[in-house]
Amino acid sequence: MLTLKEINHFQEKGWVGPLDIFESSKLTDAKNCLETYSRLIVEADGQEIMGFYNNVFNLETPRDLHLFHQPIANLFQDLDLVKRVQQIAGNDLLLWYTNVFCKLPGQGEIKWHQAKEYYTSSDIDYQKKTLVYDANEDSINLTVWVALDDADLENGCMQFANGSHQKIFPMLPASIPAKEGVFAGISAHKTVWQREQKYSLSYDFNENDWPLETVPIKAGQAIIFTEKVMHRSFPNRSNRRRLAIIGRYVRPSTQVYPYRWQGNFIDENGHNIQRHYCLLVSGEDKYGHNLIRQGHDLNDLELQFQTCLNQVKFEQVEIPEDKQKLDIYALEKQAIEGDCQESEPNPILHPRKYIQWSTWNQYRGMSNQEAMEEYIQLVGNLSRKNSHQSSNNEIKSTSTRANTSSEIETWLIAYLAELLEIDEEEIDITSSFQSYGLSSAEGVGMIGDLSDWLGNHLNPALMYEYPNIDTLSEKLAQKKLI
Ligand SMILES: O=C(O)CCC(=O)C(=O)O
Secondary structure (H helix, E strand, O other): OOOHHHHHHHHHHOEEEEEEOOOHHHHHHHHHHHHHOOEEEEOOOOOEEEEOOEOOOOEOOOEOHHHOOHHHHHHHOOHHHHHHHHHHHOOOEEEEEEEEEEEOOOOOOEEEEOOOOOOOOOOOOOOOOOEEOOOOOOOOEEEEEEEOOOEOOOOOOEEEEOOHHHOOOOEEEEEEEHHHOOOOOOHHHHHHHOOOOOEEEEEOOOHHHOOEEEEOEOOOEEEEEEOOOOEEEOOOOOOOOEEEEEEEEEOOOOEEOHHHHHOOOEOOOOOEOOOOOEEEEEOOOOOOOOOEOOOOOOOHHHHHHHHHHHHHHOOOEOOOOOHHHHHHHHHHHHHHHOOOOOOOOOOOOOHHHHHHHHHHHHOOOOOHHHHHHHHHHHHHOOOEOOOOOOOOOOOOOOOOOOOOHHHHHHHHHHHHHHHHOOOHHHOOOOOEOHHHOOOHHHHHHHHHHHHHHHOOOOOOOHHHHOOEHHHHHHHHHOOOOO
């Protein structure tokens, strides 16, 4: 239970911790689950991020993994934790959200923010409130931030502006470039900010006006804070990982994603939350505002399919570099998205995408159920890996090309012109890729497609070392980088 001193600390400062709450087995199960169902992804700038998948939303995201993974749901339904949350928020509680915040070495800060009713760091849709509180109650949305690794000033612990929960700071829409957004420093959260918008929001908040408190924490401990307190986390300047997971709780009187009742299931980040549900972790729901379940509603076939999908995504099975790999790709698409609606990619500029597109189209007309069944059968026949091995998701080419620099130059010009939807004549080979406004994701895509065309694996960081068409094609033709 929280002591009176801890409750007063929370009321006064907006947060309390570090707290020792959990038995170590619950923490170990949650941490193992995250490590098993994640993979390292190398970003264009060479930075590594931990990638996760939400099997209920069918989305690459670190968010709401508790909807599928029981060890995560168990952590946030732990009785000793719930008792403490009850002391602040009352008896009736819904767990409506979880998110993993993993900062690998080199990852950036999360800037000052508070959240009451909007859950967006972008400027996507300001009209849509994620949470609508009962007008007769004090609004409450508590975050429980659980450290799964030690967190300190070097690897990115949390800092709070004490007392700032008493005030709501105006959001300043479109006030800063997207790459400076609140969550921009931690690219695993790019689904939130790194969309096509040019700008992001900031808050009308001056940290010098508030007493700031930094909270180093040991693995296994937790901090409870209200989302109304201004908080941030430091960049990871160490060579240690900083893994944390959060859960958020509201009262059942709060409407979560109320727009779903108008048949609108796209949330403010552009994610389809049709299958989202809240868990009633204590007390009762007298309101009926929200979709409440004790677990996900995937049927047996869907569950088996998602289990196989995880074996593929998280490299637990050996996938031969042949047609089976393409079939696995195509059947996943057919099962989740149905018939291919994508337009035919240019086979020269996007050879890998073209082969994938063609394979997907071969399954046109197949029902989702049949595609899931075939997928399960295909993956079921693959041999299991003994240990977690690093991935190579490339579809390897069988031959390598010896291209001249002018051939590579021509390819790059055509690629950029297509991507930017401009005429080839408008491309200046001495202008930097950055000056064309290429995002890091687009850069990775370009180097990936170029790798496929050349039949050689290229490091995405090349685009930074050789920052324009002229120098990149010259170097590649010299074969020094291949
Ligand atoms: O874990 C972090 O680095 C930041 C977490 C955070 O900002 C939040 O939970 O709102």
